[in-house]
């Protein structure tokens with residue numbers, strides 16, 4: 001392999017070194033620049049802060065624009081990563097709709113933003129790694145290596161995080177959709193589904209809450225990682241953002257591309273948790289056999305299969321099963337495929353988003369219905385969040401079970417899939433169950 005060359009002004013320098021283990025919460029407490037956090041089952045957990053480069057795109061071409069900008073950024077570089085987990089990666093996400101109105105709480109979120117962190121700590125199987133990145137005319141190996149040494153010294157001297165997790169506590173809270181408006185919307189959706197205008201639509205609600213104290217993203221993510229070990233954990237803080245965080249613990253992987261292997265999940269159809277293991281099992285069996293939920297789920301499986309078809313040489317749909325989370329259980333079908341040719345992960349993200357687990361069918365009619373019905377801005381809720389690397393690999397989750405916090409407020413989001421026989425009251429309660437994952441950590445309630 002020929003050595004990487006620095007060819008233009010965009011030259012990228014990246015250096016990494018193993019460091020002693022440092023508590024992720026101590027790292028987060030010590031950072032003042034905007035941070036990103038990513039953690040997924042079977043993947044290294046990453047905390048990054050600052051920006052060596054930031055890619056922004058808006059509008060319907062946001063996926064291809066970010067791909068072009070990422071390819072330009074990674075086209076030349078002087079990289080010594082030491083281990084695959086510490087290699088240069090971009091972290092960020094997209095808006096749900098083609099265009100996001102700059103409405104609260106999304107004012108600081110464009111339609112797509114990816115950050116190449118200035119400093120990154122990676123918790124990998126091979127140990128803890130520190131990476132320092134720089135981009136531009138003044139990015140020199142000597143400067144980056146000096147910064148790496150300084151950052152290593154500083155991180156290794158951090159006091160361990162000693163306090164128990166502190167929950168911010170919730171003051172007043174209200175859903176932005178009234179029960180009456182919700183009932184009317186669900187009835188209207190089911191009427192249109194029964195009339196054959198739509199097959200399925202996912203309607204969501206926002207919940208606005210005041211916080212009793214400023215949230216600590218380290219404590220929140222720590223709690224979420226304990227309660228939701230089989231979920232994708234993320235936090236994204238926009239630059240110059242007055243300490244705004246968008247974070248969540250999503251049970252749904254949108255897509256992961258590694259070489260030519262594609263993995264994705266169909267996740268739709270929900271029930272609660274039982275009081276006992278036997279009740280849990282009973283609820284899971286009921287869910288697997290329930291015609292409304294299996295129909296809602298099967299629409300997602302079939303659509304994902306169709307969406308992937310143009311790209312893949314083979315596809316394998318796993319058995320339908322139940323994914324059990326701390327507050328709910330979902331129908332889950334894992335899907336794997338082999339690409340016919342090399343594809344950038346963002347091509348697959350664009351092809352799959354939004355799946356009918358968060359949009360509906362037919363897609364255009366469902367999106368129109370969502371825009372017309374929902375009285376709040378989805379922003380990045382239910383949209384792809386994740387990472388990409390220089391080779392076009394990456395993993396994206398669907399940003400569910402998520403919230404935006406400021407030092408004094410939280411806005412939570414949750415939605416439900418509606419089909420012909422959906423009941424407004426049951427769907428209202430399901431929204432509450434889906435809020436619980438974030439509400440529990442904000443309130444400091446004990447979770448399973």
Ligand SMILES: C=C(O[C@H]1C=CC=C(C(=O)O)[C@@H]1O)C(=O)O
Pocket residue numbers: 202204252267268269270330356357358382400401413414415416417434
């Ligand atoms: C839209 C959400 O969940 C989706 C994912 C799993 C189960 C779902 C359901 O049963 O309705 C939804 O399709 C959400 O959590 O906000």
